[in-house]
Amino acid sequence: MDIVVSGIRPTGHLHLGNYFGAVKNFVKMQHEHDCFFFIADYHSLTTHPTPADLYANVKRVLISFLAAGIDPEKATLYIQSDIPEVAELYLLLNMNAYLGELERVASFKEKVRLQPNNVNAGLLTYPALMAADVLIHKAAKVPVGKDQEQHLEMIRTFSNRFNRIYNIDYFPAPVAFNFGEELIKIPGLDGSTKMSKSEGDANAIYLSDAPETIRKKIMRAVTDAGPTQSDQPKSQPIENLFHLMKVLSPADTYAHFITLYNNCQVRYGDMKKHLAEDAIAFTRPFRERIGELEANNNYLHKVAVLGAEKARASASQTIKEVREIIGFRHI
Ligand code: TYM
16 A cells, blocks of 8 residues: 655635546545645745635635545545644755756746746745655655646655665655556646646636536637648647547547548537536536535534644654654754
8 A cells, every 4th residue: 555645736626637637536546545635725825825715715625625535534635734744844855955956847937937026935945845745644656637747856856865865765756646647637728738727717617617607618718710621630729629528528429529620520619519518517516515515614624623633643753753864853
């Protein structure tokens, strides 16, 4: 049984990218491994949310996790900031994280480009905090989407470096995990290659979206002028629509529209109508459970308390050992 860790930033309810890239595997893995899944609320502070937004979004992610099928009795489901040991390990790892390597991380460079007025130290050391999240439970496997691949590489760098410095085989070298398959990247509705909250709400379909919202978003998704010759290569927005259809629709619907595209007979409006109804059907059970859980604060509180207890037991053991290794000993 491997130890598994993964987290999600609290930016609202989960979207289909989060689901197919990560949470679907959380649900599968909880039966086979010792799993720790958490809400990365320390991480979300890099964008300076208001206290009210932070609280509401942590709750939404907790609800989405439960609605997606994570069983808090099986997996350890917790809120990152309930485990102060994570912050301590982050501090310790930061001492051996170097400016040059942190500045080269693609997600950091992108943030510098997108928000030049808020390039804070938390953004720079984001991979060290992720390393603390994973190493605090000495995890071997980290189920994530494609966009987290480079972060996992950094985690291994920090883990190996710690072992080398202290000449000890203590931390494992965790890997990004998708059951031996390529990591997943679900595209957005705006023609971009990644479904993402930061690209705006219209780009993503949320597990909580009402049917009418899903219909509107999909009908407005970016398309092109249509193919003019048979077997024409697809533009990015059309590739995206087909990708979404592949994960959400029955195989014969997908095959039908591929044939129409290749024969230049495709009508995007028609294709979108099918896709919208399939997306609505797919999200229905999640939407219903989200509605039920929203009304059940007592249960949510119980889940958070149980998760914090279980996660702290594991985290405090690691911190105790790490302090010993580093040389913090009782005098
Ligand atoms: P975050 O919150 O951006 O995304 C959470 C998870 O969802 C996956 N994901 C996607 N997968 C496929 N297609 C998409 N369009 C898509 N969008 C998001 C992400 O790959 C991720 O698995 N830094 C992390 C959170 C984190 C973490 C950790 C993860 C903090 N500490 C430790 C693993 C281990 C993040 O911002 O993910």
